[in-house]
Amino acid sequence: MLLNTYEKVMKLFHDGNGYQSAAQLKEAKVTTVQIKELVKRGILERVSHGYYWLIDEENGKPENYKMIEACMVNSRAVICADSACYYHGLMDTAPEKLSVATLKTDRSKMQLNFPVSRHYYSDLAFEQDIEILNTPYGPVRIYARERSVCDTIRFREDVGAENVNLIVTNYVKCKNRQMDRLLAYADAMRVGKIVRTKLEEAEKSMKKV
Secondary structure, three states, X not given: OOHHHXXXXXXXXXXXXXXXXXXXXXXXXXXXXXXXXXXXXXXXXXXXXXXXXXXXXXXXXXXXXXXXXXXXXXXXXXXXXXXXHHHOOOOOOOOOOEEEEEEOOOOOOOOOOOOEEEEEEOHHHHHOOEEEEEEOOEEEEEEOHHHHHHHHHHOHHHHOHHHHHHHHHHHHHOOOOOHHXXXXXXXXXXXXXXXXXXXXXXXXXXXXX
């Protein structure tokens, strides 16, 4: 690869804060062969089909890069359940799998370099309580805290009992929790009974300590 071509590619990635899509590279006259060469040389990482990251061995990837890359690959996706709870401070360690919500009609592939647990929603349920996080790498769509707690309980078989109990306990400890909002959402999603049971179990467990 010619030096001026290499420098052009590096500038494109630096201008994009480390990320570029294949469409952007193509528009800048960077060929598929050149991209493959940089991937092979360990200069670029193929994040997913059509998306690349300029490998930064010194600084690594940005915080919450999994959320960023998932929303980059599918701009309609929303970070949900335990992954959203982690962002909201209800878990100290990020879940092994990134929980992502998409519409039932959304069949776009989300093949990333980390495991993804995908949950499909109807139109009405999907659009409720979405927050937009504006990052230097693009917008990240994520569900609000109370909704995320309910979804964690709803998907408890996927999330695991230990993580569910941790999230609910930490939520109950929150001084700024909005219990009415949480229960209203739980009732709307027809999981009110199990949500109330989990909340009662967490409160009883805390009293024993």
